[in-house]
Amino acid sequence: MTDTTPPHTTTKPANTDLWKRCGLAAMVAVLLATTALPATSYAHSGQDEEEVAATGQALVEEESSLLDLLLEELVLGDVEAAASISVMTDGGVRTITADGLPDHATGSFPNSGNPHTITTQSYRFTMDADPDFNGWATDAANYVFGVALNGVIFDPGTAEYWNRDRSSGWRYEAISDNGPSLGLDYSNAHVQPNGAYHYHGLPQALIDRLVDTSSPTLIGYAADGFPIYGPMSYADASDPSSGMVEMDSSYVLRSGTRDSGPGGTYDGTFTQDWVYSEGSGTLDACNGRYGVTDEYPGGTYYYVITDEFPFIPRCFAGDPDSSFQMQNVRGGGGQQARRRPGGQGPGGQGPGA
Numbered sequence: 001m002t003d004t005t006p007p008h009t010t011t012k013p014a015n016t017d018l019w020k021r022c023g024l025a026a027m028v029a030v031l032l033a034t035t036a037l038p039a040t041s042y043a044h045s046g047q048d049e050e051e052v053a054a055t056g057q058a059l060v061e062e063e064s065s066l067l068d069l070l071l072e073e074l075v076l077g078d079v080e081a082a083a084s085i086s087v088m089t090d091g092g093v094r095t096i097t098a099d100g101l102p103d104h105a106t107g108s109f110p111n112s113g114n115p116h117t118i119t120t121q122s123y124r125f126t127m128d129a130d131p132d133f134n135g136w137a138t139d140a141a142n143y144v145f146g147v148a149l150n151g152v153i154f155d156p157g158t159a160e161y162w163n164r165d166r167s168s169g170w171r172y173e174a175i176s177d178n179g180p181s182l183g184l185d186y187s188n189a190h191v192q193p194n195g196a197y198h199y200h201g202l203p204q205a206l207i208d209r210l211v212d213t214s215s216p217t218l219i220g221y222a223a224d225g226f227p228i229y230g231p232m233s234y235a236d237a238s239d240p241s242s243g244m245v246e247m248d249s250s251y252v253l254r255s256g257t258r259d260s261g262p263g264g265t266y267d268g269t270f271t272q273d274w275v276y277s278e279g280s281g282t283l284d285a286c287n288g289r290y291g292v293t294d295e296y297p298g299g300t301y302y303y304v305i306t307d308e309f310p311f312i313p314r315c316f317a318g319d320p321d322s323s324f325q326m327q328n329v330r331g332g333g334g335q336q337a338r339r340r341p342g343g344q345g346p347g348g349q350g351p352g353a
Helices: 014-034 061-076 205-211
Strands: 041-045 084-090 093-098 123-128 138-139 146-148 188-190 196-197 218-222 228-229 231-234 239-246 251-253 274-276 290-291 298-304
Touching: 061 123, 231 290
Parallel strands: 228 298
Antiparallel strands: 041 084, 084 093, 093 123, 146 218, 188 196, 218 228, 231 239, 251 274, 290 298
């Protein structure tokens, strides 16, 4: 599939949409109360047909079809999904299978900055459903960082280096004012050579659809199992009544000029232009914090996608699953470099290349 733009998107009066969704929510509640749908599984598909199984028995066809339609409307609103994703939790392991197609409008691909076409992928990710916070950080350079609720991957690193020389250590950032144009769209995404649509920053179209202005918005899961949220969160991480504020990264530009490679002033063009400055923002070195959310009222460590570097975290606070390794997703590999979440990247170079 190469055309992922929804056939149509309509705009409705806010109040009408709100009452419609309240009515749909009530209907879903009734169906869930009378149907043997497992509490630990969720499946959504934009395909015309879908089979849903629960506790070894098929749901009643009429009920399951209606439930699927209602859940799709609640989750997707007016956007017609192209994505196919299944999320299942069993025995402490969360498994996500997806085709990698976005469920929202995208930019035009290929384009002048990105010559690739979006194609269907075959993802199967596993992760700890109850991850442990390690107390140190694992560099994410050799991993896809995580997967969004729509099955699109979070992959912040680029394949572009100064003078096209990977050994130079100067890696271009996908989002910068002075770097090469990589053809990113409204959702800060573009396409890999294998056809995989992926986010380099805030998945804006997804957030526009899912955002809840009164509480942090869950948008995905990281390779170590910890949840990923949008940029708005509680001012006091443990107090939902403290109000919502935008989270700030704790990375700052280095001062002075680069002493090697491209030279020039540190301006954010390269990953190595940035350095972690503890306490300068609201988040730690892995762009995360510990706090409560609607999904985790007892508290959890969670990552935040920010509108400033590092955008998508560049390290893990837990143990990333091997299913997210580049060599298992789109090729690559390498050794993990570890550091404490409150410290710098390998060799004091910020988040690492």
